[in-house]
Amino acid sequence: MKSYFLSDQNLSAFVEGLMSKYPVIAPVAKRSRFVFEKLVDASELRLDYDTTILPPKKVFFPAKQDLIHFDQHGFTCCIDPTEQVLLGAHPHDIKGIAMSDIFYSDRHCDNNYMANRKATTIIGSSVQNHYKHAFFGTMNAERPLTGHDLFMTAIEGGFAVDVVTERGEALLPLGTFEPATEAQVAAAVEVNRKAEEDCPEKLNGTAEEIREKVRTSFKSPVWEAFAEKCFSCGSCNIVCCTCYCFDVQDEWNVDGVSGSRFRLWDACLTREFSEVTSPGGSENFREERGERYRHRFMRKAAYLNEQLGGPACTGCGRCSGACTANIANPTTVINKLLEQ
Amino acid sequence: MSCSCTTETESLFLPQVAEIIDAKMITATEKHFTLKLQNGERFDYAPGQIVEAGLFGYGEVPLGLASSPTNGTSFDLVVRVLGKVTKALVGLEKGDVMTIRGPLGNGFPVEEFTGKDVLIVAGGIGLCPVRSMIEYILHHRDDFGRFTLFFGAKTPSDLLFEEDLEAWRCESCMHYMDTVDTPDAAWKGNVGVITTLFEKTEEITPDTRVIICGPPIMYKFVIAELDKLGVARSNIYVDLERRMKCGVGKCGHCQINDKYVCMDGPVFRYSDIQTLEEAI
Numbered sequence: 001m002k003s004y005f006l007s008d009q010n011l012s013a014f015v016e017g018l019m020s021k022y023p024v025i026a027p028v029a030k031r032s033r034f035v036f037e038k039l040v041d042a043s044e045l046r047l048d049y050d051t052t053i054l055p056p057k058k059v060f061f062p063a064k065q066d067l068i069h070f071d072q073h074g075f076t077c078c079i080d081p082t083e084q085v086l087l088g089a090h091p092h093d094i095k096g097i098a099m100s101d102i103f104y105s106d107r108h109c110d111n112n113y114m115a116n117r118k119a120t121t122i123i124g125s126s127v128q129n130h131y132k133h134a135f136f137g138t139m140n141a142e143r144p145l146t147g148h149d150l151f152m153t154a155i156e157g158g159f160a161v162d163v164v165t166e167r168g169e170a171l172l173p174l175g176t177f178e179p180a181t182e183a184q185v186a187a188a189v190e191v192n193r194k195a196e197e198d199c200p201e202k203l204n205g206t207a208e209e210i211r212e213k214v215r216t217s218f219k220s221p222v223w224e225a226f227a228e229k230c231f232s233c234g235s236c237n238i239v240c241c242t243c244y245c246f247d248v249q250d251e252w253n254v255d256g257v258s259g260s261r262f263r264l265w266d267a268c269l270t271r272e273f274s275e276v277t278s279p280g281g282s283e284n285f286r287e288e289r290g291e292r293y294r295h296r297f298m299r300k301a302a303y304l305n306e307q308l309g310g311p312a313c314t315g316c317g318r319c320s321g322a323c324t325a326n327i328a329n330p331t332t333v334i335n336k337l338l339e340q
Numbered sequence: 341m342s343c344s345c346t347t348e349t350e351s352l353f354l355p356q357v358a359e360i361i362d363a364k365m366i367t368a369t370e371k372h373f374t375l376k377l378q379n380g381e382r383f384d385y386a387p388g389q390i391v392e393a394g395l396f397g398y399g400e401v402p403l404g405l406a407s408s409p410t411n412g413t414s415f416d417l418v419v420r421v422l423g424k425v426t427k428a429l430v431g432l433e434k435g436d437v438m439t440i441r442g443p444l445g446n447g448f449p450v451e452e453f454t455g456k457d458v459l460i461v462a463g464g465i466g467l468c469p470v471r472s473m474i475e476y477i478l479h480h481r482d483d484f485g486r487f488t489l490f491f492g493a494k495t496p497s498d499l500l501f502e503e504d505l506e507a508w509r510c511e512s513c514m515h516y517m518d519t520v521d522t523p524d525a526a527w528k529g530n531v532g533v534i535t536t537l538f539e540k541t542e543e544i545t546p547d548t549r550v551i552i553c554g555p556p557i558m559y560k561f562v563i564a565e566l567d568k569l570g571v572a573r574s575n576i577y578v579d580l581e582r583r584m585k586c587g588v589g590k591c592g593h594c595q596i597n598d599k600y601v602c603m604d605g606p607v608f609r610y611s612d613i614q615t616l617e618e619a620i
Contacts, residue, residue: 067353070396077351107603108588112351218617245592248353248585250399259397261353263585268592274618276583277422279369283556285582285596285618295595295618303598 002169003185004177007158014175015042018085021174022121025059026087027052036086047088047154051131051316055241056089057100060116063265067112067248071258078260079111081119085171088125088152091145091192092136092314096241097122098147099304099312103244106307112263121167122148125159126188127195133317135331137196138203140310153188160188201317201331205338207310214301217337218294226333227293229325234267236296236328239318242304243267268296297333352588355394355439358383361414363434366500369421370465371430372406374414378437382413387472388447388579388607392587393417394439398428402584404469404553404606405443408476418468418500444587445606448473448551448577456549457485461562463492463534463554467500469579469606470553474508481513488543491518492534492554496527515543534558538565546570551607553579559620563610576610578620 006014018024024039027049034049036056054063066078089097097117104113124145127134145151149168152159160180163169180188205213217223237243247266252259266273274286286292304312313330320329327333362374377383385391385405394400407416419429432438450473458477462470477484489508493499499518508516517537519530530537534554538544548571552562559578566576582594582601594601596619599608613619 067351068396075354075396077354079351104590106589108352108590110352110588110590112353244590246585246590247593248400248591250397252397261396261399263353263591266585266591266593268595273593274582276581278555279420279422291618295597298597299595306598 002163003180003188004161004163004172005158005180005184006152006161006175006177009158010176011159012042015039015045015087017174018087018171023082023084024087025056025084039087045088047125047152048128049088050129051090051134051318051321053318054239055096055316055318056086056093057096057241057244059084059086059120060097061100061113061244064262065112066260066262068261069258070261079115081115083119083121085121085123087123089122089148090127090136090316091124091151092134092140092316093241094122094124094145094148095140095143096314096316099242099308099314100244101147102308103242103304121171122150123168123171124148124151126151126153126191128154130195130198130200131317131321132200133320133329134199134315135201135203135317136315137199139313139315139330140207141196141315143310153191155184155187155191160184162188199315201320201329203315203331204335207305209338210301210311210334211305213337213340214297214334217340218298220337220340222333222337222340223294223297224288224290226327227288227290229327230269230289230293231325232269232271232289232292233324234269235322235324236319237267237269238265239322241314241316241318242300242312245273268292268299293327297330300330301334352586352590353441355392355400355441357437358440360432360434360436360438363432363436365430366418366502367498370500371419372501373417373419373432373438374407375417375438375440376414377440383415383440383443385409385415385443386447387450387476388445388469389443389472390445390469390584390587390602390606391417391440391442392444392584393419393429394441395425395428395432396439399425400439400441400585401425401429402444402582402587402602404472404579406468406471408472408474408479410476410479416471418465420465441587444584445602446604448607450476453477453549454483455485456547457487457543457545458551459488459490459544459548460551461490461534461554461558463558464494464498465500466554466558466579467491470551471501471504473551478511478514486543487514488541489514489516490534490537491516492520492537492558493518494521496520496524515541517541533561535561535565538569544569544571546572548575550576551579552576556620572611573614574609574611577607578610578613579607580605580619
């Protein structure tokens, strides 16, 4: 792998170079937190962010995505990707994107997602500050980091930049890079190792242990015990890197003859999610909060674990932070199950 | 209607257009549609498969195909008025169009039924998806053993496919039995829940292949009867229903534990799902 050094002084010029050719989506400050947003000015970039409110999945799978536009004459599909750069994704978020790529391409290829994904060049960046709920050092830490094109690690005086793909390499002429020294490459390895080690929260158990233990805990009272406090709000789903469920709805335009069919992020923790209409009312296949709460954990830790070879979790900790009832923290729940 | 999509960027959500060649209300709330693809192509599917039927501006609903693919180029769907989308669909008449995505999911494993006695147990609107298999069996009658159909409805006015029922009653190559929960003055047939039909026939042998489709509450009672008769659970197939939004294993709405009804079903071998708590 080729490695280069980008000095702190040259960062802005590189970002401006990227912005001159592509829309650049990157972490920027929003009040006391950070969000992935299209950069308007290179100075907005905050590679020292701890986490973003929403994961970068929104770059490929926006919270509301048009699928079909229709009018009285016919209908057209809305796959119209823009070549863009996602800058500053943390390693665990990149792993989340790689997992989503599998979900969306498995069995039926979902081009409404994949087209946006294929049109996006990803420049990862090292974790400089930890989100207080992060546990990526012990969740899928062994999982290979793939799916990105360049990776920037903050080291003394600038960044060690690893070239992962030719597509990433093609961006280098937009900045001033010099070959990285062996010491700089070694320093980057250490920075990323330390970032994993310094995660404030820790998960016990290997991918297999988690899969087996969670699967066999289907009837455990643990689910109900936690879910008792659940508001069924679905915040844990919405902020999750690997939650990809959605609802599909139609909407008329004001003209009354045209409109759109679109998908919206949906959440299996909400009561409506598993509801079906029946004569005179509805039936719900996951009526109880405990059933819905369990379903999400089962899906992440057991069902998708089988497909991915590891839990569908990146250890980003966003769910822990988003949960009003403070019951979503995967380390608390899974560690408790592992103890039993 | 036409679509400007190219295959490279083809969306899973892009439907085909189907023209309604016949439409009639068959109960107070159910409308029977016969359709043809507008592009003239044959709509090819297996009995038991589903489609997402839709109307732009309203949405899509998952429906079981209600006719056998051996019927020629047309296919049937039955829509029950329940919500916004079905209300809009039921408003359509002959000559109108609706959109179709599919066929989706796995149908009945016809080869498992070949040469065997077959029992189909249908409750209410559950008759619609299994009608695809009933017609299929009648079109290939020599390929199957004894064929029994149980149909249960709430009242006589909820009995679907009146013409079919008349024909099936007279059909010598099948044994059709029905029952209603609540009779009216004119009703002279069986009264009681569908499981009471088991007492009225000696034809169900342990080696019978069984299909069940009906309201969620019905399955476990029918399966209890089949257990008593010694029918292996691996020979029982259940046709399940969920509110699938995508139909292609993405949206998550139809998940039963780690199974997707739209991808792994809607037809499941009962022994494969009997331990799944959220299945039926």
